[in-house]
Amino acid sequence: MKTMDELTAGVPAGPAVDPADVAASLTRALVVLDDDPTGTQSVADLPVVTGWSVEDLTWALSTGAPAVYVMTNSRSLDPADAERVNVEVVTNALAAAERVGRRVAFVSRSDSTLRGHFPVEPATIADLLERAGTRVDGIVLSPAFPDAGRITVHGTHYAGAAATGFVPVGETEFADDKTFGYTASALPAWVEEKTAGAVRADDVIVIDLAALRTDEDAVVAALSAARNRAPIAVDCVEENDLLLLARALQRAEDAGSTFVYRVGPPFVRARIGQAPRAPLTAAEARPADFAPESDAVGGLVVVGSHVGLTGRQVDALRAATATPEIVLDVPSVLDPARRDAHVLAVAERAAEALGDGNAVVRRGGAFVAGRDAEESLDFARRVSAAVVEVVQRIVAARCPRFVIAKGGITSSDVASRGLGMSRALVRGPMLPGIVSLWEPQDGPAAGVPYIVFAGNVGDDDSLARVVTTLNG
Numbered sequence: 523m524k525t526m527d528e529l530t531a532g533v534p535a536g537p538a539v540d541p542a543d544v545a546a547s548l549t550r551a552l553v554v555l556d557d558d559p560t561g562t563q564s565v566a567d568l569p570v571v572t573g574w575s576v577e578d579l580t581w582a583l584s585t586g587a588p589a590v591y592v593m594t595n596s597r598s599l600d601p602a603d604a605e606r607v608n609v610e611v612v613t614n615a616l617a618a619a620e621r622v623g624r625r626v627a628f629v630s631r632s633d634s635t636l637r638g639h640f641p642v643e644p645a646t647i648a649d650l651l652e653r654a655g656t657r658v659d660g661i662v663l664s665p666a667f668p669d670a671g672r673i674t675v676h677g678t679h680y681a682g683a684a685a686t687g688f689v690p691v692g693e694t695e696f697a698d699d700k701t702f703g704y705t706a707s708a709l710p711a712w713v714e715e716k717t718a719g720a721v722r723a724d725d726v727i728v729i730d731l732a733a734l735r736t737d738e739d740a741v742v743a744a745l746s747a748a749r750n751r752a753p754i755a756v757d758c759v760e761e762n763d764l765l766l767l768a769r770a771l772q773r774a775e776d777a778g779s780t781f782v783y784r785v786g787p788p789f790v791r792a793r794i795g796q797a798p799r800a801p802l803t804a805a806e807a808r809p810a811d812f813a814p815e816s817d818a819v820g821g822l823v824v825v826g827s828h829v830g831l832t833g834r835q836v837d838a839l840r841a842a843t844a845t846p847e848i849v850l851d852v853p854s855v856l857d858p859a860r861r862d863a864h865v866l867a868v869a870e871r872a873a874e875a876l877g878d879g880n881a882v883v884r885r886g887g888a889f890v891a892g893r894d895a896e897e898s899l900d901f902a903r904r905v906s907a908a909v910v911e912v913v914q915r916i917v918a919a920r921c922p923r924f925v926i927a928k929g930g931i932t933s934s935d936v937a938s939r940g941l942g943m944s945r946a947l948v949r950g951p952m953l954p955g956i957v958s959l960w961e962p963q964d965g966p967a968a969g970v971p972y973i974v975f976a977g978n979v980g981d982d983d984s985l986a987r988v989v990t991t992l993n994g
């Protein structure tokens with residue numbers, strides 16, 4: 523465990539960058555392939571689509587926004603399906619960009635704790651760009667998310683908090699992920715590990731914090747020297763570091779370089795020169811004028827995340843507000859004889875509770891393991907389908923005043939299938955730099971605030987604070 527002062531000892535502060543200057547120099551719209559919906563928590567006033575037809579992407583790019591988000595949900599897919607989705611999105615985005623006459627660059631947004639399909643996703647994007655005639659010089663790796671305690675110093679990625687200290691991310695629970703696990707904390711070694719040695723650690727370009735803050739010309743030179751998709755790992759411990767990077771990247775791109783970005787949530791905000799938005803107030807978080815009429819008193823909280831922090835957040839919410847919890851029992855969902863009646867009962871109980879206040883729907887019950895990976899995946903899909911159906915039934919019976927989805931995969935399922943939205947606008951964060959509020963533009967809950975709440979962000983009281991704001 524190291525403190526911020528220990529990690530950054532001897533590194534001077536960098537010159538302050540005005541986000542407006544970065545915004546003024548932007549020459550391309552960013553198309554952000556977001557592998558789960560939590561990537562929008564650092565930005566505001568941008569379009570998001572849950573599908574990726576040419577028509578949906580044309581709508582998003584036609585807004586004139588400097589960045590558009592595409593919810594691929596690819597972190598929940600196997601590598602082959604993730605690759606297929608990336609191909610579809612990039613192909614359609616290039617077609618949409620040509621239709622509306624905008625130049626685009628591509629962002630592969632993933633997890634700030636290094637989980638996700640790397641190198642498959644950025645490599646797929648690079649392949650398609652090169653087939654379209656654009657040489658890709660480098661893959662920029664910037665996983666830092668300072669608002670959530672994820673920072674990169676001297677090429678090593680850390681997780682923690684200023685108050686408690688930071689540990690190398692390879693020593694955290696995130697590195698033990700059953701699907702995306704790893705051992706390395708130094709980004710060059712991590713690249714070598716994830717590419718099974720195809721890319722050596724020594725071949726990774728590292729943009730050190732000291733250089734980033736003191737010698738922009740040297741950073742631009744390093745970026746401009748990248749060739750053949752060279753991985754470029756970048757240090758970052760605060761927002762201004764990302765703005766310094768954005769300025770250097772723009773200079774390198776203006777000189778002819780092309781990059782694909784593999785990044786954490788706040789990178790896009792800095793790259794487009796958007797200043798961090800203050801958390802939305804109760805007045806700003808109200809349903810839009812076009813939201814459906816409803817006699818609901820409260821909002822719906824759908825919990826799919828299983829991390830310990832989520833459990834504590836739900837417990838704190840219930841203790842503070844006496845919010846009822848309705849459990850979607852997994853064994854009942856997986857039992858064909860009990861499934862339909864159980865789903866209906868959960869939906870009816872939740873809809874009834876919304877007449878008096880808020881309601882929490884949470885997956886629970888005894889753990890059920892499949893006999894093999896294929897059966898386990900089938901179980902997960904069946905449970906997800908049940909969650910979606912519960913949300914659909916609740917909205918049809920009594921549309922909530924707001925909907926919070928806790929967990930990345932849950933957020934995607936609830937948005938695209940439970941609420942039937944294909945287009946939305948990201949309005950801003952509910953807490954400083956985290957927890958995103960979307961305004962659905964279509965579907966049965968159009969205009970109802972939809973809050974994407976990652977499982978592993980915030981403190982124990984964060985969910986309760988968000989709900990309190992939404993209740994106004």
